[in-house]
Amino acid sequence: MLLFAMTVLSCGTDSDAGEFVVGSDYLALSNKVILIDTVTVEMSTINFDSLITSRQSRILIGNYDDPLYGKVKSNSYFQLASDSYSLINTGSDTETTNYVFDSISMILKYDNYYYGDTTKVQTFDIHRLTQKVKPNTDDSNFYNNSALNYSEESLGSISYKPRPLEKDSINIKMNDAFGAALFQKLKKREITDFDSFSEYLKGLVLVPTSSNSASVVGFHVATSKVRLYYSKYQADTEETPYVLDFTILDAAKQFNSISLDKNGTLLQNLPVSSSKLSSLLTDHQGYIQSGTGVACKIDFPNIRQLKYISDKGAIVDAQLLLKPVNNTYSEKYPLADSLRIYVGDNLNRISGSLVNSANTAVFGILNKKSDEFNENVGYVVPIGNFLQKEMLKQSDSRSSLILTLPGISKTVNRIVLGDQKHLNNKIQLKIYYISY
Amino acid sequence: MKSKIIYLSVAILMSLHSFSQSISSSPYSLYGVGSLYDSDFGGIPSIGSSGIALPSDVYINNLNPASLAFMPQNHFMLDIGGKAIMTTYKSSSRSENRNNFQFSHLAFAFPVTKNSGFSIALRPYSSAAFKISNLQLPIANSQDYYYLTATGSGGLNNFDLSYGYKFGKKLSLGATASVLFGNTTDDRSFLVMNTITSIQKKTNYNGLRATFGAQYKIDSTFTIATTFKVPAQIKAAKVQTVQSVADEVITAVESDVKSDTDDYYMPLEMGIGISKRFKNNLNITLDYEKSLWSKTSQAELYGTFVDQDRFAMGFTYKSKKNIRKYWDSIQYATGVNFDTGYLEVDGKRVNNAVISFGLKLPIENTYSALNITYSYGQRGRISDNLIKENYHKISLNLSLDGIWFVKRKID
16 A cells, blocks of 8 residues: 555656756757748749739829830720710700700819829820720620720810829810710710610720820729710800710720830840740849739749758748839839739749638738838748748649739839849848758 | 565556656756656665665665675565655756656565575656747847747656576676666747747657676675676657648648657666675765766767766664664665766756765564655756756655565474
């Protein structure tokens, strides 16, 4: 019985708070945690075939000459429609005949988006489409490279300094002859419904002129309109005129044709969408431009060699720090707050967003807008999960990261990033690796 | 007899079970296969763990198998022990007390012939219990840090079979076969940037080691002795699970992967000792042991090992007066032990110094006795990466002696 007592006694012990450690160097021995920042990162620029620009809820209009990218231009096409195709009926049938046309205007509501120098005058014209707003492709979408025929004649023109944040809208006086003709069609009841209207007026396109080229501005699709003013024959001048509004009721029938003339820039040899232009040929820089489909591609050609650092090891975390090149951004050409990151293959086919371990999309987040020498301004992308999978991949296929800006289909923002050999704004890859 | 064996087997089972729970938690347990237990039998703890030259006449001497040859005839010995330890851990910045109770050993021995004896012993060999909370460590090749939290547990056990044989009246030789077995678990989690990596490792050990010993009685009061523990390789195999926790999702990197790991090597250890009795009531023991740890091909994984020197000295005193008076039958003992340690941490040895005082309290009029030892020791030192452990230890060893196989001489 004594033996029992002894063995039972032997069980008790105090708890250990773990505050005492001997030999921290030794602890780092069996499991090494190291930072690897010498892995090769290749940068290149690619060009997406086409981006869907219909249903983006933005009339994007303007052009500007970009010293890095070339001439950027956005035409905006749309089809108009109205809730009603008849003039106001105040009582007797005879009154209808007494209305007269006053004027016609296009009212575009700013949606606060702008890019470029809005202190300079920007000019664009309104043209009439000579074909219906109907996609040429099998699907129902329009793309940034879609275009429709329009008549040379300008139905209205505006030269203005955009005030997208201060003002509510701009008003463009349209051709009286165009307005009067439309009014007569309505008055004579030759246009009574959408079909007859769209047959008569197939659509409009806003085309910026190349003479005044400074900025690209966005307008609301839902609230912008063409307004027809009319009034009673010999009405008092104080009497308010009647209006008939034509709006873009079907967002699928509005799109922006965004083009880029790269001639004379480093990007002029940008190859077809399945190929890439190495940063070695573009001053150690990678390019991203929304709207025109220019995107930056990042490859990690040697990532699998990390397997051989130790017998067994894992990438526990990794950060990619992408730095915008000094003097390529300014107040007029601001940096986006984030980058969208996709995973693509060697032919630039996107398989999905870059995700973390929880399978939620991760973005590149701008760490700060600016600092004294802009040395540390950059986008931080957590890519530990991605690289660990790439490292362990059995097949030969390697995945790349494809970087775009938010609003790829409805803005013309752009950014220039430095590669590993860039003089001032090197891309940095920090891989935290543990051996086990 | 039968009931005794049943009690014994139950006790063995119980103590095996308690190995897993009697934790001696020391920051130094991180190294090797853990901190080594000292689990000496009988009155040996009282005399500074010296006694290579002592015979196994009143208790089992675990230091030298040759001592078994001097077992009294027809006696059956059993030794069981436990310890209560209060340790103060001191670093340059803080101090903490921890109390701990642990099983020490269970052993029994009996003479085989009138010239030889045999013993079986079970004792813990090492404890790999340690704990580290949120230790900040530098990430190699960077200015950043990571945080380590770790828990170690388990340890190795020692199962000894010893035999001693006497050649003539003076010389005895002995051998021990020790089976070392057990496992250690080491759970670590690394917080690196925003990711936690946890590594759970269980390492199983087993190996065999031989010890040879000799004792030579120069005269009835003076004995010299030596022991050789031969180098041994303790085979190690691990089962490991690695997981990473990022974005609140657990991803398995590897699950229960079995692999061989670096084996643990035990060194050649040589000891010499003397025992001399004066005036029939004062006995002095003196031991020196050298362990050639640096000659082993120990893997870096276990730490840096250096040759170890161990010095031990002990005195026992028993009154010669009236043997019938209980107080006169008590034996008093004291000893010192200094050990340079086999570990080197950051270029500094982890040495150990102990002073001990003990009493041997006979039980009634039998040969059985309760050995009580108080010892005070210091281990390590305070410096940047080292800590000092001051400990008070009470050891209780119960040495039972039964007469066995006594043939009645008068029918």
